[in-house]
Amino acid sequence: MVHYWYNNKPAGVEPVALGLLKFGLRRTYPAKRHFPKAKELKRTYDVAIIGGGGHGLAAAYYLARDWGVTNVAVLDKGYLAGGNTARNTTIVRSNYLTPEGVRFYDESVRLFRDLAEEFDYNLMYSERGHFTLAHTDAALRTMRWRAEVNKHMGVNSELVLRDDVARMVPQLNMSEDVRYPILGALYHPPGAIARHDAVAWGYARGAADRGVEIHQLTEVTAIRPSPGGIELTTNRGTIHAGKVLQATAGMSSVVAKMAGFRLPIRTIPLQACVSLPMKPFLDAIIVSGSLHVYISQSARGELVMGGSTDPYQLYSTRSTLDFKEGLMMHMLELFPFLSEVRLLRQWAGMADMTPDFSPIMGLTPVENYYIDAGWGTYGFKATPVSGKRMAETVATGKVPDILAPFRLDRFSTFDLVGEKGAASVGH
């Protein structure tokens, strides 16, 4: 016999529909606005942050939380986290090649782990284990090198060989009868994925709760030094800020040009896509530099896939068929059983590519003007650490040790931080 809920309900419980109706008719709506409503721009701020993506919002949050600087405006020409914060493939890891890079990204991983609790916000931070596959002896040598540097810096990474890869990721095609057979991998257990929008929203809410103003649809159109700071002209009026932080990935060169200096950056699109959702079958995050592919399965079952950057510079987020053909050809070599799976969505972001595949953070030739740029294809994972350390830089006017290797003038002294082998795939 079938018992319907309405004639089987426990005593004292209202039917759901009636409860919803009562909730809807209540005079004081109990849900709190996520962010306060936008106000008019004030005339002056202690700090203005150009760019309301993850990095800019994180810097605002730590300025308010750690340094008591709350007279802060975050300006974004579009909407919150509408740029690369919501266009990356959400991987967080610290298995880099240079000691400078490993130390920096390791601090980010540590911050990420506590973030959900700090925000009281589910970031769906999920440590999956990260495998960077090696298909050649040269790649194996680089993986061993990275593993040793990582271990020296206290980061959990290990070189694993073919048999271990087959045991740990049984979904992988271990055939030797392919173009690039899998010889081993750099295994990085802390490698994680997260819900990228939530990271930005968490920082935005935390910053707004502490008094930071967030102004969307506010485009900076001119930047001029003025006594005691910087004057910014926007489409909503002119403001004066004691200090300005630029965090505008993709548009870094355009904004820096307004401020009066050039950057060693090329803007190149990076494309990505997701499949239709499937039952969870892939726990690990799989990356292959030789095959120019990275893939993970999100909490809702979509395969999140990306490859190398586009072949030429462009200020555009268009998608191309070439990219998908190349990506799928390589992905099917690793996972032949996915050949019938369909794509659900595709998109692109504009990446700031630097000559050494490391970011540019710290001081600029313009006084009171700070920069957080050059985030190439690796910016999301650094959101907490760059926000925290750029906030420190802006608040104190001094560049902390951990950021010093990434200064803009490293290019004039030839002190490059070469991360090409570890930052991303296929360049």
Added chain:
Amino acid sequence: MKLINCPLNGPRNAQEFVCAGEVKLMPDPNACSDTEWTDYVFMENNTAGVVREWWCHVPTAFWFIAERDTVTDTFIRTYPASEVFGARVDFAAPAAKGGGA
């Protein structure tokens, strides 16, 4: 597939080409300052708009110049480098320093 008009071979698939970046004049490495040299090596205009770049049709190893809009992803004009560079540029070897014999 995007087509690019090669001045030597006509319209070809974009995958046959590589872009080598902005056309910029090389300062004399023996005469310029370190700042000028690093500026030449690393700094970019990274223009959002019309740019002039070096491109190469790889199968025929033919280098040419393309004018391209980096916002609309359109090629405006492609032409042989000889339109811009008419004369060979030679840099003299730096004068030997010191008086060793």
